[in-house]
Amino acid sequence: MRYHETGDVHLDFHRSMNGTIAYLRERYGIEMLDELLRRTAREVYRSIRDDLMAGNPEHLLEHWTYFLTREGGEFTVDRSDNEIRVTVDRCPAADYLLKREIPLDPAFRRQTTVLNEALGEGTPFEVTTEVIDDLRYVQTIRRRQ
Amino acid sequence: MIPSDHFVRFYNEVFKALELLGRDHLEAYWREIGDLQTVELADRFQAGGLEACRDYWAQIVQEENCQADLKLTEDYFEFRMLQCPSLSKAMDNDASPCEHYCDHCMAWVEPVAEASGLHAAYDIESRSEPHCVMRIYKDHEKAQAYENQAKLPAKPYTQPAPEDASGGEKS
Numbered sequence: 001m002r003y004h005e006t007g008d009v010h011l012d013f014h015r016s017m018n019g020t021i022a023y024l025r026e027r028y029g030i031e032m033l034d035e036l037l038r039r040t041a042r043e044v045y046r047s048i049r050d051d052l053m054a055g056n057p058e059h060l061l062e063h064w065t066y067f068l069t070r071e072g073g074e075f076t077v078d079r080s081d082n083e084i085r086v087t088v089d090r091c092p093a094a095d096y097l098l099k100r101e102i103p104l105d106p107a108f109r110r111q112t113t114v115l116n117e118a119l120g121e122g123t124p125f126e127v128t129t130e131v132i133d134d135l136r137y138v139q140t141i142r143r144r145q
Numbered sequence: 146m147i148p149s150d151h152f153v154r155f156y157n158e159v160f161k162a163l164e165l166l167g168r169d170h171l172e173a174y175w176r177e178i179g180d181l182q183t184v185e186l187a188d189r190f191q192a193g194g195l196e197a198c199r200d201y202w203a204q205i206v207q208e209e210n211c212q213a214d215l216k217l218t219e220d221y222f223e224f225r226m227l228q229c230p231s232l233s234k235a236m237d238n239d240a241s242p243c244e245h246y247c248d249h250c251m252a253w254v255e256p257v258a259e260a261s262g263l264h265a266a267y268d269i270e271s272r273s274e275p276h277c278v279m280r281i282y283k284d285h286e287k288a289q290a291y292e293n294q295a296k297l298p299a300k301p302y303t304q305p306a307p308e309d310a311s312g313g314e315k316s
Contacts, residue, residue, distance in 0.1 A: 002239065005150035007210040013152035020159060023177055036155075036162055040147070043240035044154045067148035093146045111147045111155075 001062050002047040009071055014093040015102060022105040033107060034114045041118035052123035057084060057141045060119065060127070064139060068092065083142040094134050104134055112137060153234040160243035171245070172302055175252035182253045183260045190261035195222040198263070198281050221282045221291075229275035236273070247272055251299035254279065256306075264288035267299035 024033045042049065051059040061077070064086050068075050071092035078085045097104055113129040116139060120127035130138040147155055163170040190197050199217045202224050206213050212228035231250075235242040251267040258265040258281055266288040268278045278295075282288035292298045 003151065003237075005148075008208055009149055010208045011149050012208075013149035017147060017149075017152050017155065019181065020156070023174065024159070032162075036158055039162070040155055040158050040240075044151070044158065044238060046239040067146070067150065071149065073146075088146075091146055093149070115147065 001059060001066060002045075003063075004066070005070075011071065011092070011096045014096045015100075017093070017111065018097055018102065018105050018108055021107050021111065025105065025107045030107060030110075033110060037111060037114040038118040038121075041115050041121075045115075045119060049119055049123065052120065052125050052127075052141075055124055057125055060141060061086070083140055086139045088137050088139065089135070091135050091137065098134060109137070112139070151234075153231050154238050154240065156249075157235045157238065157243050157246060158240060160246060160249065161241075164243065164245065168303060172252075172304060175249055175301055176256070176306060178249070179253040179256035183257050186257050187260035190257065190263060195263070195281065195283065198222040220284065220287055221280045224279040226275070226277045226279070229277065232275040236275070244272070245301075247277065248299055248301040250277075250279070252301035254281075255301070266292040266295070268292075268295035269297040269299050271297065 021033060024036065045063075048059050048063060051057075061084055065075070065077065068086075068088065073088060073092040073095075074090040075086055075088045078087070094104060094108070097108075109129075109131050113131065116127040116129045120141070124144055126140075126142045126144055128140045128142065130140070132138065159174070160171060163174050186201065189201070193200070195217055199215055199222050202213075202222075203215060205211065206215070210230050211226060214223075214225040214227065216223040216225070232242075232246060235246050247269045251265065254265045254267070264282045264285045264287075266280050266282065268291075270277050280288065280291050282291070
């Protein structure tokens, strides 16, 4: 895995993320925010995309499960022939903010939905996010037909 | 979810994008962060002075996995960063680091210190090696003297804050 942080976790960066998303959305609009998230997918997570491009979804799955575990999230992984599904029952980022009564920015979840979509673009996999509520979502890596 | 461990790399992308729009866009974002940090910290630093600064950064060393030496003297608090986790991540990155990445730190410390009646001075030392020295002084002239001898002083703001530009006083 390309990024493999250890040691203490500074969860308050989720507050910074929420504030930055709000700042960009309010001043520059959703399209600018989305383009930054797509660029993050393409450039920061280039190695994950390279592996998807090469037909290997395991790097992305390891990335998701490692950091959800590290931050105390609750999730399950289901595999079938064609897809890998990660059902997040308690997102640690949203949980951290909501427990401190910090409202999630309306675009907060785009860091997941837009980033995932961009990770899959141009690869043999579609990466989708189904948002259930503030704390729950389902991420799916599905081989394109 | 972008993991909290990876916020720094997203932050780096934000800096680069805003700087492409113009330096004033980047500085406006830094001012926003400075305002938020001022709300969080200025009362604490004003009440507790340099000791409160030392206590805050001692906690940051732990939470953000820094390697740093902290020193408290009669005149100043010094935070000597030996291994900055933030710049280290911005550089250990498939994306390129923002050229002015390090300046974001002084960009929020300076307004917090000013609002607390203190004075910050930074020696970035290097933009490609993750170490630097921050000092917070009680006395403005001593802070200025430290900054004058710095190898690479941090000067994040090229323009005065909007309220300064209009000649008004900060509240």
